Amino acid sequence: MSDAAQPTAAEVRAAAEAVKTALDRHLAAVESRSGEDDPAVYEAFNQLAAAAEAYDELLYDRYDEVTPFEIPSAEDAPPYTGPEEPSALSVLIRRDYAVAEPQRLLAHAQRIEAADDEGSGASGTVHGALGLLFGEFEPDEIASRHKEFGLEEGDSTLWVTVSDEPAEPGEWLEAPFDEADAQRVVCRFDVSAVFDDGPEDDPVPDLDEDLEPLDADR
Structure with a gap:
């Protein structure tokens, strides 16, 4: 990637702050969840994953470094609650x-x-x-x-x-x-x-x- 296309240090820092904010929101959603499958927790999880992915990409582009974050797999999807024999x-x-x-x-x-x-x-x-x-x-x-x-x-x-x-x-x-x-x-x-x-x-x-x-x- 050329220097002109690289993100700035400020952009990387902003992405890191977005991860911190998403972490706080996720913890708050978990602490106040209404049940095992609370949609608010699921939404906060997705927002945290998206923020982590954005930060990981910018960090790599700017500094050639990575984070331990992983993109959630299908196993992280909410549990299936539909009919056993759908019509x-x-x-x-x-x-x-x-x-x-x-x-x-x-x-x-x-x-x-x-x-x-x-x-x-x-x-x-x-x-x-x-x-x-x-x-x-x-x-x-x-x-x-x-x-x-x-x-x-x-x-x-x-x-x-x-x-x-x-x-x-x-x-x-x-x-x-x-x-x-x-x-x-x-x-x-x-x-x-x-x-x-x-x-x-x-x-x-x-x-x-x-x-x-x-x-x-x-």
């Missing part, structure tokens, strides 16, 4: 992206719009281009070709949760993620840069090579 399940997915190359995104959106005889002009803005992109391609295809579309992957997670019975049609559409219950998760898959100790991904190909044709093999 329904939900798959909850979140994928985060950064718009790393707006011009690449806009170029793809313009090609999509050009193929539509009734183009709306949405390809002229980033938010319009995103609407065109996700309207044209399935989310899994965007995930596999995100660099081609000028996007940069962030964290992603997939939860498989179970229910006592199937939801009624339209029942949860207004707030699809509000009732996600970590204690009904039967399995989950997390992807994050904090787990990746390998080399950086290969650079994105040149835009001209990348844009022809749309249906190129993945």
Whole structure:
């Protein structure tokens, strides 16, 4: 990592203070917990883990030193409290992206719009281009070709949760993620840069090579 990209000593110190604050909050939650599976303790645990990970990363980047903190595993998840024989399940997915190359995104959106005889002009803005992109391609295809579309992957997670019975049609559409219950998760898959100790991904190909044709093999 170059000197220009390294965190400052003040940033490392601030991250250390955040860990101390998270430790205090976690202890307070444990001391006042209402039961063995108190959600406040679980939330404080996650906040402490996130603060420790951030501090560990900054400490390594600045001083080439590490801490004894470990990323919590699936074994640290709250105990399962769902039905023994579930009759329904939900798959909850979140994928985060950064718009790393707006011009690449806009170029793809313009090609999509050009193929539509009734183009709306949405390809002229980033938010319009995103609407065109996700309207044209399935989310899994965007995930596999995100660099081609000028996007940069962030964290992603997939939860498989179970229910006592199937939801009624339209029942949860207004707030699809509000009732996600970590204690009904039967399995989950997390992807994050904090787990990746390998080399950086290969650079994105040149835009001209990348844009022809749309249906190129993945």
